[in-house]
Amino acid sequence: MGxxxxxxxxxxxxxxxxxxxxxxxxxxxxxxxxxxxRDVMLAHLAPGSTMAGVFTRSATRSANVLDCQAKxxxxxxxxxxxxxxxxxxxxxxxxxxxxxxxxxxxxVAERTGLPASRxxxxxxxxxxxxxxxxxxxxxxxxxxxxxxxxRLEEAAQAIMTTDTxxxxxTVTVEIGGKPVxxxxxxxxxxxxxxxxxxxxxxxxxxxxxxxxDLQPMLTRLTDKTFNCITVDSDTSTSDTLLxxxxxxxxxxxxxxxxxxDALHSVMLDLAHQVVKDGEGASKFVTVRVxxxxxxxxxxxxxxxxANSPLIKTAIAGEDPNWGRxxxxxxxxxxAADRDRLTIxxxxxxxxxxxxxxxxxREDQGASYMKNQSLTIHADIGLGQGQATIxxxxxxxxxxxINADYRS
Amino acid sequence: MGxxxxxxxxxxxxxxxxxxxxxxxxxxxxxxxxxxxRDVMLAHLAPGSTMAGVFTRSATRSANVLDCQAKxxxxxxxxxxxxxxxxxxxxxxxxxxxxxxxxxxxxVAERTGLPASRxxxxxxxxxxxxxxxxxxxxxxxxxxxxxxxxRLEEAAQAIMTTDTxxxxxTVTVEIGGKPVxxxxxxxxxxxxxxxxxxxxxxxxxxxxxxxxDLQPMLTRLTDKTFNCITVDSDTSTSDTLLxxxxxxxxxxxxxxxxxxDALHSVMLDLAHQVVKDGEGASKFVTVRVxxxxxxxxxxxxxxxxANSPLIKTAIAGEDPNWGRxxxxxxxxxxAADRDRLTIxxxxxxxxxxxxxxxxxREDQGASYMKNQSLTIHADIGLGQGQATIxxxxxxxxxxxINADYRS
Numbered sequence: 032m033g034x035x036x037x038x039x040x041x042x043x044x045x046x047x048x049x050x051x052x053x054x055x056x057x058x059x060x061x062x063x064x065x066x067x068x069r070d071v072m073l074a075h076l077a078p079g080s081t082m083a084g085v086f087t088r089s090a091t092r093s094a095n096v097l098d099c100q101a102k103x104x105x106x107x108x109x110x111x112x113x114x115x116x117x118x119x120x121x122x123x124x125x126x127x128x129x130x131x132x133x134x135x136x137x138x139v140a141e142r143t144g145l146p147a148s149r150x151x152x153x154x155x156x157x158x159x160x161x162x163x164x165x166x167x168x169x170x171x172x173x174x175x176x177x178x179x180x181x182r183l184e185e186a187a188q189a190i191m192t193t194d195t196x197x198x199x200x201t202v203t204v205e206i207g208g209k210p211v212x213x214x215x216x217x218x219x220x221x222x223x224x225x226x227x228x229x230x231x232x233x234x235x236x237x238x239x240x241x242x243x244d245l246q247p248m249l250t251r252l253t254d255k256t257f258n259c260i261t262v263d264s265d266t267s268t269s270d271t272l273l274x275x276x277x278x279x280x281x282x283x284x285x286x287x288x289x290x291x292d293a294l295h296s297v298m299l300d301l302a303h304q305v306v307k308d309g310e311g312a313s314k315f316v317t318v319r320v321x322x323x324x325x326x327x328x329x330x331x332x333x334x335x336x337a338n339s340p341l342i343k344t345a346i347a348g349e350d351p352n353w354g355r356x357x358x359x360x361x362x363x364x365x366a367a368d369r370d371r372l373t374i375x376x377x378x379x380x381x382x383x384x385x386x387x388x389x390x391x392r393e394d395q396g397a398s399y400m401k402n403q404s405l406t407i408h409a410d411i412g413l414g415q416g417q418a419t420i421x422x423x424x425x426x427x428x429x430x431x432i433n434a435d436y437r438s
Numbered sequence: 439m440g441x442x443x444x445x446x447x448x449x450x451x452x453x454x455x456x457x458x459x460x461x462x463x464x465x466x467x468x469x470x471x472x473x474x475x476r477d478v479m480l481a482h483l484a485p486g487s488t489m490a491g492v493f494t495r496s497a498t499r500s501a502n503v504l505d506c507q508a509k510x511x512x513x514x515x516x517x518x519x520x521x522x523x524x525x526x527x528x529x530x531x532x533x534x535x536x537x538x539x540x541x542x543x544x545x546v547a548e549r550t551g552l553p554a555s556r557x558x559x560x561x562x563x564x565x566x567x568x569x570x571x572x573x574x575x576x577x578x579x580x581x582x583x584x585x586x587x588x589r590l591e592e593a594a595q596a597i598m599t600t601d602t603x604x605x606x607x608t609v610t611v612e613i614g615g616k617p618v619x620x621x622x623x624x625x626x627x628x629x630x631x632x633x634x635x636x637x638x639x640x641x642x643x644x645x646x647x648x649x650x651d652l653q654p655m656l657t658r659l660t661d662k663t664f665n666c667i668t669v670d671s672d673t674s675t676s677d678t679l680l681x682x683x684x685x686x687x688x689x690x691x692x693x694x695x696x697x698x699d700a701l702h703s704v705m706l707d708l709a710h711q712v713v714k715d716g717e718g719a720s721k722f723v724t725v726r727v728x729x730x731x732x733x734x735x736x737x738x739x740x741x742x743x744a745n746s747p748l749i750k751t752a753i754a755g756e757d758p759n760w761g762r763x764x765x766x767x768x769x770x771x772x773a774a775d776r777d778r779l780t781i782x783x784x785x786x787x788x789x790x791x792x793x794x795x796x797x798x799r800e801d802q803g804a805s806y807m808k809n810q811s812l813t814i815h816a817d818i819g820l821g822q823g824q825a826t827i828x829x830x831x832x833x834x835x836x837x838x839i840n841a842d843y844r845s
Contacts, residue, residue, distance in 0.1 A: 091768030091776045123764045123776065125793030158761025159794055340747070340832075341840055348841025354565025357530045361498030369498045369530060386532030387566055425747075426841075430834050433748055434755030 035432060040307035040315050040403065040423070041196040045187070048201045048214045050180040051235045053077035053277030057177035058189040059170045063163060064118025064156060071116045071167055072189040073174040074233060075143060076275045078110040082151070083246040085253045087270030093121050094128030095152045096271060098136070102148050103273075106242060111149045112139050113233060113273055114167070114174075115190050117218070120269050121154035121162040131164040138168040142175045153231050153271045155218060156192050187216035190231055193432055194218050194308050200300035204293035209282050211238045211290060215297045219305040230305055232257065232272040234297060237280035244285050248294065249274050256298040260421045261337050262309035306421045311428025314346050316421065319408040322373075323416030328365035330418040335363035336407060343425030346405065351396025353381045360409060371412030377405065442839060447714035447722050447810065447830070448603040452594070455608045455621045457587040458642045460484035460684030464584035465596040466577045470570060471525025471563060478523045478574055479596040480581040481640060482550060483682045485517040489558070490653040492660045494677030500528050501535030502559045503678060505543070509555050510680075513649060518556045519546050520640060520680055521574070521581075522597050524625070527676050528561035528569040538571040545575040549582045560638050560678045562625060563599050594623035597638055600839055601625050601715050607707035611700035616689045618645045618697060622704045626712040637712055639664065639679040641704060644687035651692050655701065656681050663705040667828045668744050669716035713828045718835025721753050723828065726815040729780075730823030735772035737825040742770035743814060750832030753812065758803025760788045767816060778819030784812065 054076055058069040076082075084103040086096050114135060121128050132152050140147040154162060187197035198217040203210050219230025253272060284290035307315055318337045323329035336342055339359040345352035353374050360367050370385035376399050380388045399405070461483055465476040483489075491510040493503050521542060528535050539559050547554040561569060594604035605624040610617050626637025660679060691697035714722055725744045730736035743749055746766040752759035760781050767774050777792035783806050787795045806812070 089765070089768035090770075090774040091764045091779070120761075123761060123789070123793060125777065125791055127793065158764060159789065160761075340836070344837055344840035347837065350841065354527075354530060354567075357498045357565060358496070361496035363497075367497040370532065372498070382530070382566065384532055386530060386534065425837065427834050427837050429747070430751055430754065430832065430837060433751035434757065434833075 035193065035195050037195045038308045039313055042304070045184050045197055046199050046201055048183045048199055049203065049212050051212055051214060051237050051277060052279035053080060053237065054235045054275070055178035055180050056182040056186045057174045057179065058182060058185045059174050059177070061116065061166045061170045063116050063166055069185065069189040070118050071114065071170060071174065072186040073139070073178065074113040074186065074275070075178050076111045077277055077279065079108055079278050080111055081240055081242050081245055081276040081278065082111050083242060083249045083274045085250055085272045091123060093154065093269050094124065094132045095121055095154050096269060098132045099151050099271060099273070102151065105148055107146070107149055109145055109149050111151065111275060112143055112145055113151045113153070114139050115153040115155070115231060116167055117190050117192050118156040119154055119160055119162045120156050120158050122158045122269055124159065124161055127161050131162040134164050135167055138171045142171050151273055153269065155190065155231055155269050183214060183216055190216070190218040192218065193310060196308060198301055198304040198308070200297045200304070202293040202296050204289050206282050206284055206287050206289055209280060211280050211282050211284060212236060213293055213297045215301050217301040217305055219308070230257070230270060232301060234272070234274045236276045237278065238276050238284040238290060239278035239280065239282055240276050240284050245274065245276060248291055252291070252295050252298050255295065256302040259419060260302050260306050261334065262306060262312070262423055303421060306423050309423035310432045311426040312423030313426055314424040315404045316346060316423060317406040318420045318422060319406060320411065321408070321417045322410040322412050322414060324366045324411070324414040325416040326418060327416070329416040331365040332360050332363050332367070332409065332411065333418045333420040335359045336409065337420045337422035340425055343422070346400070346424040347426045349397065349400040351376060351381070351393065351400050353396070356407060356409060357382070360411070366413055367411055368413065373410040373412060375408040376400070442600065442602050442835070444602045445715045446720055449711070452591050452604055453606050453608055455590045455606055456610065456619050458619055458621060458644050458684060459686035460487060460644065461642045461682070462585035462587050463589040463593045464581045464586065465589065465592045466581050466584070468523065468573045468577045470523050470573055476592065476596040477525050478521065478577060478581065479593040480546070480585065481520040481593065481682070482585050483518045484684055484686065486515055486685050487518055488647055488649050488652055488683040488685065489518050490649060490656045490681045492656055492679040498530060500561065500676050501531065501539045502528055502561050503676060505539045506558050506678060506680070509558065512555055514553070514556055516552055516556050518558065518682060519550055519552055520558045520560070520682070521546050522560040522562070522638060523574055524597050524599050525563040526561055526567055526569045527563050527565050529565045529676055531566065531568055534568050538569040541571050542574055545578045549578050558680055560676065562597065562638055562676050590621060590623055597623070597625040599625065600717060603715060605708055605711040605715070607704045607711070609700040609703050611696050613689050613691055613694050613696055616687060618687050618689050618691060619643060620700055620704045622708050624708040624712055626715070637664070637677060639708055641681045643683050644685065645683050645691040645697060646685035646687065646689055647683050647691050652681065652683060655698055659698070659702050659705050662702065663709040666826060667709050667713050668741065669713060669719070669830055710828060713830050716830035717839045718833040718837070719830035720833055721831040722811045723753060723830060724813040725827045725829060726813060727818065728815070728824045729817040729819050729821060731773040731818070731821040732823040733825060734823070736818070736823040738772040739767050739770050739774070739816065739818065740825045740827040742766045743816065744827045744829035747832055750829070753807070753831040754833045756804065756807040758783055758788070758800065758807050760803070763814060763816060764789070767818070773820055774818055775820065780817040780819060782815040783807070
């Protein structure tokens with residue numbers, strides 16, 4: 032934290048997040064890896080809270096993820112806790128990884144009076160090094176004592192690794208004349224790709240909703256948000272999204288589309304912030320594909336464009352190199368016909384009918400590429416399939432950050 | 439050419455390539471795009487030569503590739519010509535692309551007396567700009583007059599784009615007591631990925647062999663060589679491999695494994711040279727996967743490792759970051775079990791049983807990573823599947839080259 036300059040795409044300030052009744056947080060300096068900063072956060076949810084979650088599908092996922100997955104489907108009225116450390120991912124640490132998770136869960140359970148099955152953990156940072164979990168368990172008392180409703184920004188900071196800014200988002204929606212609040216924090220910067228967008232995300236709401244309704248909603252919205260972003264096509268072993276609904280608003284949101292819309296908006300905001308903090312990112316890029324033979328084909332084309340190193344470097348160089356977009360569509364494996372493609376940069380028609388558009392001038396494209404936020408739109412001309420993927424450019428900053436991440 | 443420093447992985451010199459009877463070459467300065475250098479080559483093969491070829495499967499492949507594909511399966515005793523320009527790929531240029539190919543083929547056919555169906559063309563360079571083919575047709579006379587047996591190195595230079603060194607390879611094999619010669623040249627540097635390894639390759643031999651035997655051999659060997667290299671996971675719209683066998687040795691090589699071995703060796707040498715000239719490359723990396731559930735799974739894992747930007751940047755930084763290898767195996771989608779993986783850097787056992795190996799010391803790994811040529815070996819521990827992929831690291835050089843390729 033602080034090692035790399037704040038992303039030029041960062042929002043000016045951290046948003047002002049409202050208090051969620053039934054939610055308290057705390058952070059602490061545990062010295063897991065980073066000296067002189069808060070690196071562990073604890074969130075406590077009141078009895079009666081509903082939990083839902085989405086996790087990475089990596090075959091080498093961490094002990095924390097496996098433990099969360101085993102617990103997330105259980106019903107309980109006991110409340111819940113989430114404890115997260117940065118600096119060490121506890122991934123690929125064999126049996127020691129499971130021991131670390133068990134020890135942390137036991138310490139939190141003992142101090143909070145929760146069953147261990149209601150304690151969720153995440154770890155983020157370097158892979159393959161033993162997590163010094165005793166440094167975390169030694170701080171559980173201090174964390175429990177510090178629990179307070181107004182610590183979301185502090186929590187967002189504590190979970191950062193190579194992130195250059197803390198990420199938060201909020202929406203309040205009125206349902207039946209009463210406000211329902213949603214707040215979320217996220218970390219994620221490199222190793223970002225579906226599925227699911229490589230990161231940690233914690234969302235809290237005072238909505239009242241059963242797990243059986245909340246879980247499918249969360250999965251559905253993840254497919255439209257965090258599973259539609261990519262920084263570098265690499266997927267982490269720790270991806271975790273946890274959502275806790277305290278029910279303290281007293282408003283049952285089941286079946287209210289306005290709630291799902293609001294949650295969607297918080298998740299999309301956080302997903303975009305992760306891309307905007309993509310390692311070395313200098314441009315935010317929306318890749319829109321329409322007219323594909325199917326939605327799945329559209330997604331394949333869009334990811335091929337969004338993950339292409341040649342396109343990402345061209346964007347970094349502000350080069351309107353639409354030929355590389357043609358290349359990425361051609362290589363994707365999904366159906367395409369050279370002569371039916373249409374490519375637009377923003378509103379500028381660049382290519383059509385298998386060639387550059389007669390009205391297109393290179394200086395238009397070059398001028399457009401100077402924007403900080405760009406849209407590449409490819410219409411495949413074959414059907415109705417569509418998809419949108421958000422990504423960033425590939426710059427010298429990415430190389431610098433990742434060639435010496437551990438040193 | 440000359441814009442970027444010669445790759446540190448380049449061979450010291452261009453190999454001495456023997457003359458192939460029945461093959462003559464010429465190059466010329468046509469000014470297609472690059473000023474002050476030879477940018478067109480012509481190869482002429484004597485009557486009776488056999489032609490075979492392998493081409494990109496991109497859905498947006500160039501007019502040249504489509505034309506070559508239409509011609510390559512035809513039998514003819516008339517001989518053949520190959521004409522190649524650098525600087526402009528003639529890809530995604532609509533009807534104008536087809537006109538360019540037709541005009542160049544017609545000019546070469548007229549001057550050499552060959553049917554146009556025996557003239558093969560390739561174009562390499564920027565995508566989407568009209569090929570000024572008149573500059574090429576204007577030089578066909580000069581090319582035809584300059585045809586000479588000993589111009590292979592000149593030809594290898596004429597087809598370069600961002601390449602930093604010309605690529606050539608040769609093997610002579612004795613069959614039935616008589617020598618059979620094979621020579622090859624290649625270009626390729628960025629936009630390199632299966633299938634098939636993004637490049638232009640021309641191989642010539644004085645072997646006698648029927649098309650029906652030569653074509654399947656070439657396809658088979660491509661899968662073990664050019665389809666096993668990746669620089670940046672991007673696939674070009676122009677990939678072309680053409681093989682011409684003049685038969686002038688008088689040795690029928692059909693059914694002789696020694697010939698296939700020799701051809702394999704020439705193709706592997708050229709494929710490795712392309713990786714060694716990968717844009718910005720400072721390390722040559724062999725990714726070996728064994729113990730996968732199938733060969734296809736092994737290839738999926740190996741490509742996931744070889745294409746991972748996080749692994750490629752770690753290699754650039756000489757960081758023995760084996761955790762990222764675990765990540766890449768986890769995300770690949772092919773079968774894996776965290777606790778059965780074994781990872782080696784060269785001969786050093788790094789990780790096993792789901793964690794770092796007890797005997798591994800970080801300084802061993804760090805010291806190994808300083809080598810210019812590295813092997814990453816992952817054993818998945820599930821079956822007998824295996825694959826080898828060759829790649830390079832991802833450095834600031836790649837960003838510099840590709841952020842301003844057109845400027």
